[in-house]
Amino acid sequence: MSRPENSPLTRTLTSPWLLAAVVLFAFYWQLGAVPLYDLDEGAFTEATREMLASGNFITPHKDGEPRYDKPVLIYWLQALSASGLGFDEFSLRLPSALAATLWVMALWGFVRGRLDAPTATVAALVMTLSLQVSLIAKAAVADAVLNLFIALAFFEIYRYFLDPGERRSRNALLRAYLWMGLGFLTKGPVAVFFPVVVSFLFFWSQGRLERWLRAAFAPLGWLVFVLVAGPWYLAVYLDDGAGFFRSFFLEHNAGRFGGTMHGHAGFPGYYLVVLPLILLPFTGWFLSLLARLRASWADPLDRFLWLWFATVFVFFSFSGTKLPHYLLYGAAPLFILMARHRDALTSRALAMAPPLVFLALLLALPLVVQIAAGQGGRAHEVAQFELALPLLGPAYLAQIALATVLVVALALWSRPALWQRLVLVGLIQTAVVYGTVVPRVFAVMQAPVKEAGLLARELDRPTVVYRTSMPSFSVYRDAITPHRPPRAGDLVFLRVDKLDRLVEDYPLLRGEQLYRRGPVALVLMHPRAQGAVPGDEQ
Known part of the structure; x- marks a missing residue:
């Protein structure tokens, strides 16, 4: 199909104002x-x-x-x-x-x-x-x-x-x-x-x-x-x-x-x-x-x-x-x-298959997460899956489904050139990725880290990181967070799968969980009473 160089859509898509x-x-x-x-x-x-x-x-x-x-x-x-x-x-x-x-x-x-x-x-x-x-x-x-x-x-x-x-x-x-x-x-x-x-x-x-x-x-x-x-x-x-x-x-x-x-x-x-x-x-x-x-x-x-x-x-x-x-x-x-x-670019199937496959994967994401959550695994992964499931409900599915319908409609709309339809698909993809997917992913993976950092900043106590590499915690805490052994009175920031290891490594301390959400926790360390046996205080 030849390109309609002077069509209104072509003039719009080749306008520097649209690009801006x-x-x-x-x-x-x-x-x-x-x-x-x-x-x-x-x-x-x-x-x-x-x-x-x-x-x-x-x-x-x-x-x-x-x-x-x-x-x-x-x-x-x-x-x-x-x-x-x-x-x-x-x-x-x-x-x-x-x-x-x-x-x-x-x-x-x-x-x-x-x-x-x-x-x-x-x-x-x-x-x-x-x-x-x-x-x-x-x-x-x-x-x-x-x-x-x-x-x-x-x-x-x-x-x-x-x-x-x-x-x-x-x-x-x-x-x-x-x-x-x-x-x-x-x-x-x-x-x-x-x-x-x-x-x-x-x-x-x-x-x-x-x-x-x-x-x-x-x-x-x-x-x-x-x-x-x-x-x-x-x-x-x-x-x-x-x-x-x-x-x-x-x-x-x-x-x-x-x-x-x-x-x-x-x-x-x-x-x-x-x-x-x-x-x-x-x-x-x-x-x-x-x-x-x-x-x-x-x-x-x-x-x-x-x-x-x-x-x-x-x-x-x-x-x-x-x-x-x-x-x-x-x-x-x-x-x-x-x-x-x-x-x-003359093949409709070649042009439209990749974005449609991408949207199909996004539609399947709630099912994939649900299956993964049921398989068990490390504690922080299970916690992330459990946090993600409520965010992948009807609103999420409706937004992805709407995007899919729009892309299918563009695939079936034979009048514009394929490259023009793909540019329009790009606009839909951008809206989906940054309006639907990214906010949910970050709410699961990073929002708990930010919340823990802000809480640690508010508590203003000596704070250490234990076997965890999430430097944004220090950004939100607004202070250096060293990787040193914890002492009584310290806050400890860590991934939840490290909680049991913390008890094993420091049997003379006990931890009080001040915050636990998704993959991370914030624990206040206290001296253990003499003769007490380490339990599951975390």
Whole structure:
């Protein structure tokens, strides 16, 4: 079916004004409505809280210990936002939403300059409404900021490739080094590795390796990079010695590739499974591109975009540590390719099956939770299932069912082009995920942690964490929570499956449960009466 280029729906969906409205909807709606999630948001925001409390803006700390996981830029951005707007979920997530917005704008500007404005708007809409992009745009972590700088560096590299003029190509090259420097300040070597490797492969495939070598060894470019990233790396060395460099570069970078960290392992085909999920609801649209891959290779822009995606995909497929959001480093080119070749999407089944399967899984979720709750398991998991069941009742089912009906109606509505219907499906998916699913998930997993933290803050007693890693507790408690043995008079925050172990480890203390909900508990420790036998006080 040919695209009705001048139809009212086409003009609407390719309007920059609609794009602006969709960005506000996808990135800012519900931004501060749910608690911070653990581990990631809790760890980042606790480090930001301690930075503001201590006045040490060089070495990030979490619960009083140096946090070497990431460089400093995201903490600075969160601290700036929280200082101006108040320390809460909205202000802590705002830098990510703003970075994702700039990422969309950068993609729109690049595609408009290389292709045309309608294609730029479609590419930006697909990016904004894809599941994983909207998730990191609403998360108080470093990934949206990093993806912004990676994308900017790639766009400048292609501009450098196209423009033979000395002045303009030099300016594009210097901007690429600027963005790589800021990316290096956000998450380290990954911000340099992919632009360098992909640009080498691309220039080599185009027979222009000499031009790449001039760019790769440009003294002025590396000077820009060092001036941007170098001062903090020098400052953290002077402030904290070599500890950051050993931990960050060897453990959190080389170690993540060579081994599994924090249990984030994956089988060899992990990203073949993950890619369709992170692109929802546009998975079928992406698959339609594969039939044109050989023809695309002859076009320089398409070749650049495919090399960008393929390098990221292959690299992380061989990494020992695997996480879904790693693929986003190579997702921006897919959004551009989908928009450029939107006519390739001609199969209704291919286009509509992925979002319908996703909604079917959401409809089945109450049954899955009910079955899981009946299977037993660890105490904190059972507690979460029991807390979830009332939230997955008639209201939840009605909202998911309505979304399913709307998507089915779009599937049956044959007049608009399939890509147009998928954009509308993206709006429905965004409403469902952030209006129905995410609030319920966070109410089960994170609301009890927040409530326990606020209670501990109100009680204002010495507090420790026992065999539990949920750093958002410290954020809401507004204080460092050490991992040390509890003493009489201490509050102990822990997961409920650790309660029996607490009794066994500290038989001279007894615990009084002040709070227990879902997966967590807050226990006040008392000295046990002499001669008393440990019981089930917890």
